[in-house]
Amino acid sequence: MKAIILAGGKGSRLWPLSRDMYPKQLLSLDDNQSLLQKTFRRLLKFMNVGDIVTITNIRHYQDIKLQLNQINFDNIVISELIGKNTAPAIACGIQFFKQQCDDDIVLIMPSDHLINNVVEFEKSLNSAMELANQGYIVTFGIKPQYPETGYGYIKTKEALYPGFKVEKFVEKPDSETALQYVQSGDYYWNGGIFMGKISAFLEEFYKYTPEIFLQLPLLNFSERNAIPYEIYENMPSISIDYAVMEKSDKIALVELLSDWNDLGSWKSLYQVRKKDNDNNVLKGNVIVNNVKNSLIFSQKELVAVSDLEDIVLVETEDAIMACKMSESQNVKVLYEKLIGRESDITKFHKTIYRPWGYYTCLNSGKGYLTKNICVLPGQKLSLQSHKYRSEHWVVLEGKAFVILDGREFIIEAGGSIDIPINSIHSLQNPYDEELKVLEVQRGSYLSEDDIVRYSDCYGRV
């Protein structure tokens, strides 16, 4: 069995913890592992590491590689240069496996859903495999627990052991309709998890979305596994539901027997977390007095709350969000209001993670920017130069190995060095301890894109 992990999601629904450049799948929401890492590890119970491919937007390529490296897998990640919804991504993933083997069963999973009960999950996988082997494209349906209006539903018809035939896919219902769906017993939530043979998927793409299918033979996965822009440009932006599932007559459904949560809102995150005696989920530097049924997250500063109920309050380094628990999906309204403001608060975190470590912007002013940089043991930044800025480094902790215009310097904690405009330099930490450096950038243009790279952070020229 092969698997495609869809990891192209955006960061609006759990803002400000998630950002465009650091969306939900990259976050560690219930323990130390990100949702992507958990999804990847879950699949490893059923297949080999080489049978999994992750598809994401180019913007997240580096972070996803980094997270897979963290759990010791240098796995294949295919990057999309532009977002085109799920159908093109899935088709390209299928084509990737088609080039590897003639035919096999492929499981397609979102990277940002929570499933903890692997024993029950495996039972559903086995049922789906039976039907996939018969040529069906199988969707995993979640038995609705309550009349949710935020999900699409799937209506089943007669049994197709060990699942059902599918009558139709239906859009997000209003609350009255949702209640009817739940009561009828024939409806399932559409969790966006699918399984089918490569041949079955390709046949249905051929039948129902030839504009996608006809591009596939042009794909030749090469350096960095980026899907060429010319190919993607010609594909429609369309969901797999719309492109195939709602049209095909080869669709079956098996019930997802495990737990499942899409963590699609702060409320759903609250639901899966362990509560304290006041039914609160508190994380970080939080202090409360007479607070109930609330989710309060602090990433950095103290958050003190008194006499409130049913609220969500999330503190990050550069944004604080508070909302009513039952209306937590409205964070997207705030998010949309913020898009296009001068700041990039919907896009970036203040602390940015890189393969070599991370940096945090401390403050900025007229012609300067200060950053706190951490270089992990054994890591280095690329050999680079800047056209518009000088830099001044002060070593705070650890020891820095610096290359500056061909000369080498070792700088101990407390020492400092000037990096002039246009000088070719690299900050490196070949030692065992973390290196912390305070960087003061000065210049007429202070942005990450003022960089000429002479090698990458792996030392490759």
Next chain:
Amino acid sequence: MKAIILAGGKGSRLWPLSRDMYPKQLLSLDDNQSLLQKTFRRLLKFMNVGDIVTITNIRHYQDIKLQLNQINFDNIVISELIGKNTAPAIACGIQFFKQQCDDDIVLIMPSDHLINNVVEFEKSLNSAMELANQGYIVTFGIKPQYPETGYGYIKTKEALYPGFKVEKFVEKPDSETALQYVQSGDYYWNGGIFMGKISAFLEEFYKYTPEIFLQLPLLNFSERNAIPYEIYENMPSISIDYAVMEKSDKIALVELLSDWNDLGSWKSLYQVRKKDNDNNVLKGNVIVNNVKNSLIFSQKELVAVSDLEDIVLVETEDAIMACKMSESQNVKVLYEKLIGRESDITKFHKTIYRPWGYYTCLNSGKGYLTKNICVLPGQKLSLQSHKYRSEHWVVLEGKAFVILDGREFIIEAGGSIDIPINSIHSLQNPYDEELKVLEVQRGSYLSEDDIVRYSDCYGRV
């Protein structure tokens, strides 16, 4: 007429905007002036600058001097080395004036109440003066607008033109009693504003608190006008109400005809601020969606709020506080929970103001601390040395004039200098532009008290 401004208040009720070391009277809550500055200016309409004395705790001495300097008054500030409630402070203030003139009328005012209508205020002052000249100690009563349970009340009896005789002072009532007080028409809120002749006050101190009165002749206001510890130590910690007002038979009341608000809670601050169409008071980098009847303050980072009503949310550089508007007095419960925690979050702000400018702690780690320092044009830091830390300064904006072990350096933006342990140094800005310096402290002990001063920031040795 003379005036004593009582400015010794603590910072618990408007935390996290107020702190122990930067309490309410120092804050600018409704415009660009602090409550202390507004109180001072209000009094200048009725007396000369030399007739006003401010009494505060030694902790706030420097900040109060600074704020008075900001509005161009180098006025007398008497500092208490320990807090002893209002009676000892008032007695010492009275004694201060007694040493200046034989007898005069003294007005005593808290530094942190809001009074905007000066015309009506003056009417009440004139009424009080009539009675003070007859030997009465006059308290200013505020006609209750609603049955507040958080204030003490004063019950009046027969008229004593242009005020009333006082029957009794009563403690904070329960809500039922408060309602009876309001309905009776005989009760007033006790706003803590008093007036009387020096001789009248001294007589009543002599009669009712001789343990305070007998210390007064020992007072000799000298350098910095600090009240000697030996004298204060022997005085009881007692309020003026308890020490004199509730016992004396020379008490009169005049109604305070102006507006009045003690800004004693976030709710009362909300009440005096201008509301927008949704009845919100929003300040700083705040964005809202479907929010009503709320007070939201941002000092630094973005605060985004959705679907909440009747809340207070205050963001400062190092603490976020959220509470229900109607229970905003409970911020003191949070405050008390925080006292004694390892951090000084109830005591200090992250940005500390000094006569020469201000500094902000950016971050700290193993053996280092980084600060952003701003030195105002024409200002300088004292000539000083440190036993346990070296410093490294990077000039970010402006130009620094540095004295280091007798040598002088001029450092332009982008330049840096090392300040070794034990070296005698001073950071100065004799130029017209603000000087911004990034300071990296390194050492085994990093605290403000590791300092030997060779001159102060005014250049005085």
